[in-house]
Amino acid sequence: MSKIYVYLLLGLSIIFSFSCDYIKNKENAFSITFSHSQISHGTYITALIQHSQNSFDSVKFSIDTVSLLFPYSSSNSYQIPTSALTLGKKNITTNIYESGQTYSFSNAITVVSDITPVYPKYTVLNTYNHAIDAYTQGLEFSGDSLYESTGIKGESSLRLVQYKKGSILKKIDVLPEYFGEGLTILHDIVYQITWQAQTGFMYDKASFRQIGTFSYGTEGWGLCNDGTFLIMSDGSEFLYFYNPETFSLVKQIAVYDNAGPVSQLNELEYVQGYIYANVYTTNFIVKIDAATGKVVQRINFSNILDKAYMHDNIDVLNGIAWHKTNNTFFITGKRWPILFEIQIQDSVAESKPLM
Structure with missing residues (x-):
């Protein structure tokens, strides 16, 4: 190898090293701070960019699918709106452009709901017997017929279930290797999911004949539908919307109140643009805006079941079914002896601290 070639390689490596060090030093010359690490949806985040040279060409902030380009401001301050963002944990990518160079930075924020949930009262209208061997995971009406998983x-x-008498009109057992979870009914098909097997079953509503299976990529907890999509929970703060024909994931939303994520979402019921969800291991049902994931109500059922009905195998509140004709809700729990028909008094509510 000639000395000239060696010198050439050495020179190129020095130039490359100098260039990398120059870019790194330039990046270190920028200081970026954000006004919030957690912010309410709809408010503005203030970004403060300081630079040793006090100038650059422009800056672009990218969050989710939203990108905002600003020219350099002598105030060093930039207002980033959050109204177009979804809820949850986000990554802000900041690209600063200066003299043909791009300097990139990454920061994390969390967008929470701007709504403080209210705590509505409820009225018990009727009580019915409920089978105490039923470890209730899913509950849904089709007309006046109540289906339970x-x-x-x-x-x-x-x-x-013949709910007025507490009797079982029809029943099929799930294979013993499966742990049954939520159910929903769409176009005369009953969809039932299982806990950890990532397997769901489809039944003809009239005959209970199994007509198919489907799979999903998470645990299965609760299930409902909005007339178009199957909506599933997995115990996290996320709700997943599936195409009922292809079982492909269409979208997911994060569920937040004004304090942070609301997880342990279990049994689900869709009612007129909202999703009602049992919060596992608690006596709360939350009302969630199905479009945004914002929790608008927290309903406390701590005292609904009298101590006289307690028994050794009783478990937590779980099971929500909306009776469309009556415009009432039916709720119960795992191995509860009572099924409650209730009216939630949406107009009588007050905000309370989170519990």
Whole structure:
């Protein structure tokens, strides 16, 4: 190898090293701070950019699919709106442009709901007997017919219940290796999911004949539908919207109140643009805006079941069904002896601290 070639390589490596060091030093010359690490949806984030030279050409902020380009401002301050963002944890990518160079930075923020949930009162209208062997995981009306999915391996089932008498009109058992979870009914098909097997079952509503299976990529907890999509929870703060024909994931939304994420979302019921969800291990049901994921109500059922009905195998509140004709809700719990018909008094509510 000639000395000239060696010198050439050495020179190029020095230039490359100098260039990298120059860019790195330039990046270090920028200081970026944001006014909030957690911010309410709809408010502005203030970005403050300081630079040793006090000038650059422009800056672009990218969050989700939203990108905003600003020319250099002598105030060093930039207002970033959040109204077009979804809720949840976000990454802000900042690209600063100066003399043909791009300097990139990454920061994390969390967008929470701008709504403080209210705590509405409710009225118990009727009580009915409920099978205490039913480890209730899903509950839904089709007309005046109540369908129930139960859990526990070896005990899981799909049931048609005569709720006024507390009797079971029809029942099929799920294979013992599966732990039954939520159910929903769409176009005369009953969809039932399972907990950790990532497998769901489809049944003819009239006969309970199994007509298919489907799969999903998370645990299965609760299930409902909005007339178009199957909506599933997995115990996290996310709700997943699936195409019922292809079972492909269409979208997901994060569920937040004004304090942060609301997780442990279990049994679900869709009602007129809102999703009602049991919060597992608690006595709360939350009302969620299905379009935004914002929690607008927290309904406390701590004292609904009298202590006289407690027994050794009783478990937590779980099960929500909306009776469209009556415009009432039916709620129960895992191995609860009572099914409650209630009216939620949306107009009588007050804000309270989170519990």
